[in-house]
Amino acid sequence: MEKGKLSPIVRILLLAGAIALTVSIFVPIWQIDLDAPQYPEGLTLLIFSNKLGGNVDIVNGLNHYIGMKTLHAEDFIEFTVLPYLIGFFAFAFLLTSLIAKKKLLYVLLIVFILFGIVAIFDFWRWEYNYGHNLNPEAAIIVPGMTYQPPLIGFKQLLNFGAYSIPALGGWLFISSGILLVISVFLSTKKKSSTRHLKNLQ
Amino acid sequence: MKKNQVLPLYVLAAVVLLGTYSCKPRNAGSAVTSGAAEKAYVAPGKYDEFYNFVSGGFSGQMSVYGIPSGRLLRVIPVFSVDPEKGYGYSEETKPMLNTSHGFVPWDDLHHTELSQTNGEIDGRWVFGNANNTPRVARLDLTTFSTAEIIELPNSAGNHSSPFITENTEYVVAGTRFSVPPDNVNGDVPINTYKKNFKGYLSFISIGKEGQMDIAFQIQCPGVDFDLSHAGKAKSHDWFFFTCYNSERANTLLEVNASQKDKDFILALNWKKAEEYVKAGKGKKVAVKYAHNVYNEKTHTATSEIRNEVTVLDSKDFSDLCYFIPCPKSPHGCDVDPTGEYIVGSGKLAALIPVFSFDKLQKAIANKEFDGNYEGIPVVKYESALYGEVQKPGLGPLHTEFDGKGNAITSFFVSSELVKWNIKDLKVLDRVPTYYSVGHLCIPGGDTRKPNAKYVIAYNKITKDRYLPTGPELAQSAQLFDITGDKMQLILDFPTIGEPHYAQAVSADLIKSKSVKFFNINDNANPYVSKGEPEAKVVREGNKVHVYITSIRSHFNPDNIEGIKIGDEVYFHVTNLEQDWDIPHGFAVKGAPNGELLIMPGSTQTLKWVPDRVGIFPFYCTDFCSALHQEMQGYARVSPAGSTVPLMFSTGKNLPPSDSTSAK
Known part of the structure; x- marks a missing residue:
């Protein structure tokens, strides 16, 4: 095989990553499950690449008690940009798979990781702002209490237990990152991997 | 008769008596056999197996x-x-x-x-x-x-x-x-x-x-x-x-x-x-x-x-x-x-x-x-x-x-x-x-x-x-x-x-x-308010139509003035909630009528003909939230021919409408 070129298996992995990213544009990426004694059936906030889903209105109705701003998709620039950004990465995965150049793959990894970090920071900032910028005239003010949901995992916020986890799209996004890492791994250890593959044959 | 001949008779009598006594119908309680409680027991939080529709x-x-x-x-x-x-x-x-x-x-x-x-x-x-x-x-x-x-x-x-x-x-x-x-x-x-x-x-x-x-x-x-x-x-x-x-x-x-x-x-x-x-x-x-x-x-x-x-x-x-x-x-x-x-x-x-x-x-x-x-x-x-x-x-x-x-x-x-x-x-x-x-x-x-x-x-x-x-x-x-x-x-x-x-x-x-609530967007009641901006009070002759909304935990409007003796007041209450098990109630002091119980997304109307001048509180009757007690409002009734203008508000006081309030 030509030096600096990607192996077929890596190209397939990248193609899979491209498909996973494409799908993640249309399904919920993150979900925050809320549980309270009054909501045994639970409430769910779904974060899509371009909108909010789930029980947004009910959550907004409840949040006015603690003075939290109501959630509106149009207040977030992210929802306009995110589908294109993910689309861009899906395209980049596809392009890397087609051109099959190792250099491109490494650049993609770095940019993708940077994007991931920025996205997680942005999400955290978003949660921080909502959890901390409270209306001082709110009906319920608990001194020292803020309502920032967890980035990932569980946190008790007054009577609500908030459980924040990636949804299908989030898992697809993470999977494409893992595929990317594996691709880089396979490409840097090409010799051993081809030998390994030959052994398998 | 010898003593030992009499004894069996006593025994016989006793047996008959006892027998008769045990034949006496037992009370109803004893008709329940063991295992009954278990069969009728549905644990807290569990559902029954059947609905029983019983005539009243x-x-x-x-x-x-x-x-x-x-x-x-x-x-x-x-x-x-x-x-x-x-x-x-x-x-x-x-x-x-x-x-x-x-x-x-x-x-x-x-x-x-x-x-x-x-x-x-x-x-x-x-x-x-x-x-x-x-x-x-x-x-x-x-x-x-x-x-x-x-x-x-x-x-x-x-x-x-x-x-x-x-x-x-x-x-x-x-x-x-x-x-x-x-x-x-x-x-x-x-x-x-x-x-x-x-x-x-x-x-x-x-x-x-x-x-x-x-x-x-x-x-x-x-x-x-x-x-x-x-x-x-x-x-x-x-x-x-x-x-x-x-x-x-x-x-x-x-x-x-x-x-x-x-x-x-x-x-x-x-x-x-x-x-x-x-x-x-x-x-x-x-x-x-x-x-x-x-x-x-x-x-x-x-x-x-x-x-x-x-x-x-x-x-x-x-x-x-x-x-x-x-x-x-x-x-x-x-x-x-x-x-x-x-x-x-x-x-x-x-x-x-x-x-x-x-x-x-x-x-x-x-x-x-x-x-x-x-x-x-x-x-x-x-x-x-x-x-x-x-x-x-x-x-x-x-x-x-x-x-x-x-x-x-x-x-x-x-x-x-x-x-x-x-x-x-x-x-x-x-x-x-x-x-x-x-x-x-x-x-x-x-x-x-x-x-x-x-x-x-x-x-x-x-x-x-x-x-x-x-x-x-x-x-x-x-x-x-x-x-x-x-x-x-x-x-x-x-x-x-x-x-x-x-x-x-x-x-x-x-x-x-089972329906959980009604979609507010499908509400075709002619007196619906599909959101607080639509709340209003309208006078048509001696009829006063109050388009009022309920959502946890306030009415809009909750201060209403300009109602006069001789008016027929219609409170058209729309429950704006879009959530399960959140009805709101509505009642006015002195109304010779029942209350309203309004399901989420629906509109119900209470007719009220005030019989005297004064301030009449109204409130939500169905405990809806932690601030349910605060879900209340006032209607002011003025004498017939009063010049108090029709006004309504929630959350802020409008400028005083007449001298009484200016003092």
Whole structure:
């Protein structure tokens, strides 16, 4: 095989990553499950690449008690940009798979990781702002209490237990990152991997 | 006599005494065997297996219980006003209780009947009858509320109702208190009963969406039509009605209607009646009756007065109606799951006659008649009789079926349930009820496919069964496990009003269809406010329309001024919530009216005519949130001719409108 070129298996992995990213544009990426004694059936906030889903209105109705701003998709620039950004990465995965150049793959990894970090920071900032910028005239003010949901995992916020986890799209996004890492791994250890593959044959 | 000869006598006496004592009937408590509690126990948070729709009798309502726990789940207002729910008090629900006599706030609901498809319960609707001012109601089982009520002309004492045909083609209504028809002069001497009084049977057709329409009425002789049931499978085309007072007495019926040894079961071929009506053989008669429909989109009922029914006279058609003699003032009239056996229950009889549909058909074909009664052929008793259950008990009333070839009959006088085999007519088991059972219910027990896990007895008398509550005591239901050979009492629980007939159905058929709230965007009430920006107060002459919204935990507007004595104020309250189990209530001080209870996404209106000048608080009556107590507002009422302008606000004070507030 030509030096600096990607192996077929890596190209397939990248193609899979491209498909996973494409799908993640249309399904919920993150979900925050809320549980309270009054909501045994639970409430769910779904974060899509371009909108909010789930029980947004009910959550907004409840949040006015603690003075939290109501959630509106149009207040977030992210929802306009995110589908294109993910689309861009899906395209980049596809392009890397087609051109099959190792250099491109490494650049993609770095940019993708940077994007991931920025996205997680942005999400955290978003949660921080909502959890901390409270209306001082709110009906319920608990001194020292803020309502920032967890980035990932569980946190008790007054009577609500908030459980924040990636949804299908989030898992697809993470999977494409893992595929990317594996691709880089396979490409840097090409010799051993081809030998390994030959052994398998 | 020697001492040792006397001793055995003492022993014998003691044994006899002890024996007699132990034979004394035990109290009711000991009738409960072990394991009963476990069978009726539904753990907190767990669902019951069956919904039980129980008639409320003179409460006019229908209650819904969970079986086997006996927990009361809901009381659905049907024929009586219910201030708790605003039913009959809100402007939107008042038309539901309209009749040709005007607004009637009460009735007596005796029987419930779940809609069927192919002779099985389909879980769409449940029907109820009004016995006093004759009506039939249809209740929607997605909202558990009354959807439609139709009044019945030419009728009185609508008792043999609302029994239905196997595909809910028709719901029937009958006349227990025969009267002169509506379109003739009713100003006649009461003792001309025999000549002037008639008993009408009504067939109400049920449309795809449940719409009720009186398809036709059949004029029958003036007797007391009591209960009825539709045929099944092979007897699908037929309906069976019991009647008493074939003596046609108009006074002291207790004695005068109990003279004859036999009264009748009327066998009526409704398919034939349908054909005759289609062929234009019916007579159009001018009458007046109300038809009321609740619209789920406008959240408003409308009442329409209709003016005509089609009547067939039973004696004009030789193949429409037949009387079968039935002993001793028959009450219940129940058809077994195969449709072959028709069980009549004479209230004063000491046997149960079982009629055969096949034999009846043969007797009709061979004209095995015993003359006629008011122009209707009377089939010979023996020609239609399959057999009699001998010595079943005293005072049989109603029968339900277990689908395994057995019937269970309630006995009022001997206060017991008796299980017997339909084929060999032998009694299999009996259990006492506490006390004087009327109706009974096996889930699906009057359909082709009974779900015979339990039988529930509905008792008329409770006496010492519960803690005493003064002269008026609760009536009760008793639950028996019938999965074994022996009926086993496992629970009794008090009921609302007086339970007559009831039906039960597997919860799985209904629970998943339950509506959680109404979509506010679909709300087509002309007075809706779809959001707080639409809240307003509008004056139209002396009418003040307050478009007010409710959402946790405030009203908008909550300060209203400019109402004057002489005004009619209409509070149109829209509950903006779009969440499950968040109704809001609404009440105003001094309003001679009920409250409103507004479901999420709906609009209800309270009319209020202030009777004095002052400040009138209003508030939310249904605890809705942690700040429910804060959900309140004020309406200011000024004297007639006052110049206080109409104003309304929430959350901020408007500039003072007059000098009083400037001080």
